[in-house]
Amino acid sequence: MNNPMSLYRLPIAATLLALAVSPSLALAQAAPAPAKPTPAKQAATPSEPWKKIPIPPLHAFRPQQPKRIELSNGLVLFLQEDHELPFINGSILIRGGSREEPADKVGLVSMYGQTWRTSGTPTVDGDKLDDRLEIKAASIETTGGSANTSLRWSSLKGDFDSVFASTVDLLLHPAFKDDKLALAKRQLDTAISRRNDDASGIAIREAIKLVYGPTSPYARDPEYATVAAVTLDDLKAWHDRTVVPNGMIVSVSGDFDSAQMEQKLRAAFEPLPRGQVIAQEKFTFTDPKPGVRFANKDDVNQSNVLIVGLGTERSNPDYYALSVMNEIFSGGFSSRVVQNVRTKLGLAYDVSGAFGASYDHPGIFYVIAGTKSTSTVAATKAMLDEVNRLKTVPPSASELAKAKDDLLNSFIFRYDSPEKILAEQVTLAFYGYPADFLEKYKEGIEKVTAAEVSRVANKYVDQSKLGIVVVGNQSEIKPPISELGKVTEIDITIPPPPTKSGQ
Secondary structure, three states: OOOOOOOOOOOOOOOOOOOOOOOOOOOOOOOOOOOOOOOOOOOOOOOOHHHHOOOOOOOOOOOOOOEEEEOOOOOEEEEEEOOOOOEEEEEEEEEOOHHHOOHHHOOHHHHHHHHHHHHEOOOOEHHHHHHHHHHHOOEEEEEEOOOEEEEEEEEEHHHHHHHHHHHHHHHHOOOOOHHHHHHHHHHHHHHHHOOOOOHHHHHHHHHHHHHHOOOOOOOOOOOHHHHHOOOHHHHHHHHHHHOOHHHEEEEEEEOOOHHHHHHHHHHHHOOOOOOOOOOOOOOOOOOOOOOEEEEEOOOOOEEEEEEEEEOEEOOOOOHHHHHHHHHHHHOOOOOHHHHHHHHHOOOOOEEEEEEEEEOOOEEEEEEEEEEEHHHHHHHHHHHHHHHHHHHHOOOOHHHHHHHHHHHHHHHHHHOOOHHHHHHHHHHHHHOOOOOOHHHHHHHHHHOOOHHHHHHHHHHHOOHHHOEEEEEEOHHHOOOOHHHHOOEEEOOOOOOOOOOOOOO
């Protein structure tokens, strides 16, 4: 939910989505009026019969809203019935994540999320719990994230009571064990030792640091020393600090009766006493300094290039216009950046970008490309040209119409099931957004004009507030990247593990 690079689409790979609406999604409560065919923009020829196919307008977006209940202790329940299959899925979202962990113990929440589940409870250890769940084709998982930790479970309808009982037992009576923490540490240490293996991973990691700052909780990386500093008492203290009912959202979807499910959830959670909810620290964000940050990797024959700056938040009134701008700029194979940098100029294997919008802090504006070493400078200049074209070349009527159509079609596809809608409603509630935020999206996108796209491009896109990160083989990059501006070397050396006392 909170990966900074999960902006509007994944870097490099563009996803093409077909419009498919599930029968279980109540897109319109009342029967819509007969759709009027959309006139073709140009006459169809015998070899282009697809242009004769009428395209009806999208129905009004009225998703099946989950039932929301707030208990007396502040815990929030969301219930979403879905009787299509005999399954029940649940989630407990708990406030507090890695952005709140101490700077000298980065990695704590990640190890907490793993050790919590693998350790099990005083009555059922994690390995035995695995065996019990496997017999039932069920699952219980715990995860640590940047803004929250979570506990999720899934089972057949008939096994709900026993699986839910195990879930509550794990929530309230964790048995954090030394051997499981040691395993989590070894795995995290292995990840640290290999984090420079992949050039694109280095580029993304360093780009995030450039945008948010190397010490920002949104950009910190675990190191051997911070992992070693975490103790079993730290995990227990984190659990006691965060697992309070007024800091949790419990959601359940599947084949159940809401009244009966509410009774079961009340019985499990309403006796819990209120506690002190973990407070989010307020962070200051500043634009990255211009210039080129370069990391040499002499075992590759291509470069990974990122141009980055601060994005925005979804609560921004300009979110809809920025979404359309983003689609025109980088929304798939027909976008400007792909068509001009990759298709026409042939300067990149992969290229994409986004003007990122996170829920409670600025996302990242980025353009990313993989290119041959010899075309590093040319590709970067072409990417910068496309950034500038956002400000100087207004979208054409066809660009605007296609961008809005693509956004709305993919939007409907992302919320084509009750479970998907429930997940988004939980996220909105977690970050304090209104429940009708999704319903307003369609109207907000439809109202965007070409003039608004140009306005937000000139307001939010400023090349003097963008930084460049390049990871590649310096000996093969011709002409040198100094042609792009002042170059600062990035030190990607991994600090060694702390020495043991007495050694």
